[in-house]
Amino acid sequence: MQEYNFDGLVGPTHSYAGLSHGNLASAAHAGHVGNPRAAALQGLEKMRFVASLGAYQAVLPPQPRPDVAALRSLGLTGDDRAVLAVAAREHPQLLRLCSSASAMWTANAATVAPSDDSEDRKLHLTVANLVSMFHRSLEAHTTTRVLRRIFADRERFAVHPALPAAELLSDEGAANHTRLCTDAATVHLFAYGRSTFRPGALPRSFPARQSLEASEAVSRLHRLLPEQCVFWQQDPAGIDAGAFHTDVLAVGNANFLMLHERAFVETQALLEQLQRRLGGGLRLCVATEGELAAATAVKTYPFNSQLLSLADGSMVIVAPSEASSDAQASRFLERVVDEANPVRAVHYIDVNASMKNGGGPACLRLRVPLTDGERQAVSARVFFDEALYAELKAWIERHYRDRLTPTDFADPALLNEVYSALDELTRLLALGSVYDFQRSAP
Ligand code: SUG
Secondary structure (H helix, E strand, C coil): CEEEEEEECCCCCCCCCCCCCCCHHHHHCCCCCECHHHHHHHHHHHHHHHHHCCCEEEEECCCCCCCHHHHHHCCCCCCHHHHHHHHHHHCHHHHHHCCCCHHHCHHHCEEEECCCCCCCCCEEEEECCCCCCHHHHCCHHHHHHHHHHHCCCCCCEEEECCCCCCHHHCCCHHHHEEEEECCCCEEEEEEECECCCCCCCCCCCCCCCCEHHHHHHHHHHCCCCHHHEEEEEECHHHHHCCCCCHHHCEEEEECEEEEECCCECCHHHHHHHHHHHHCCCCEEEEECCCCCCHHHHHHHCCCCCEEEECCCCCEEEEEEHHHHCCHHHHHHHHHHHHCCCCEEEEEEECCHHHHCCCCCCCCCEEEEEECHHHHHCCCCCCECCHHHHHHHHHHHHHHCCCCECHHHHHCHHHHHHHHHHHHHHHHHCCCCCCCHHHHCCC
């Protein structure tokens, strides 16, 4: 089994609209002028870098935005041009929400369980409903279609639709899920921010996006046994410090977990439980508030790194360059490399366009462990190589604007550009017609 990192290609409407309450970077950069072309190229270079390390890389396509169908579902009428014009004039906030390129953060696309772990030996993916943020909830429909197209073989793959769109089942996908394994055992660590049936402390200022009830439902859909699962609450103080997803303050891979002490409640009890289940092979590294303030971790994202296993069994960290410019964050990552754990090196990478919306390297990828047979069963051309890199680069350069502000969302020419770019992309990636605009006249 190898882990494939499915990165989201940054979409042609990448912008800074300040849409995510509780995501401090999103709020801080609201109104900045976007450069979708540069943002998409930055993401593509990250994929190339990860692939160059010997890790397995793949891509997921962006989604069509502005989402005119969503605007229609809110009562706006007329042809596309009329809907966009009314939205811009009378409902600019709705237009911004329906135009976000947020599907680029594929760590939120779905939660994944490899076939090795599942009772029925299938690879399971459950699409996230993302109901806690309206602009993100619009992603689930197309994500389901894309994942079903890629993981089409029903004998091997089960792609579950998003959980019902209710607060009880608010689900943010893999950003709150960590799979750990040692020679002794495998544990799926599901983190949640709140529970309806077992209410506990809540953050005071910001929303807790993931519910325990959603995490439990996902674990059942994935046919995991109770002894494979740990459900643990995110620290409300961490959420209030801006850690809207667990992956802002913790990241794990195989037998290694690094986390901030504000990531979870009762950190010590959690670590003891993990140690009990996973045995002596588990390596842990905890940053205290004194070593690295949660506020600094939220600003510079050292935990939103990719922890990649390489062929020789060692691991490397791919961290955002913001973490290298901060003394506390970079010292912490150096300590991780120095200590007795599998991590050999830290590489810093520039994904600033994504960081300004609260998305670091780890947010930009969905980890999908695949066996060779499963890899062969995927016919879409989503696996990264130099030829695909070159074609995607040329495609971005051909279709993307280098300047975008929220007023541009009303431009009917933008919608046409997006449709023709994405139509071409589905051919390039051999995905067939996955978008609504390719399937039916409005
Ligand atoms: O859901 N930002 C995303 C960032 C997601 C990061 N993902 C993980 N941590 N896994 C969010 O808050 C902001 C868009 C804007 O404001 O324009 C946004 O949606």
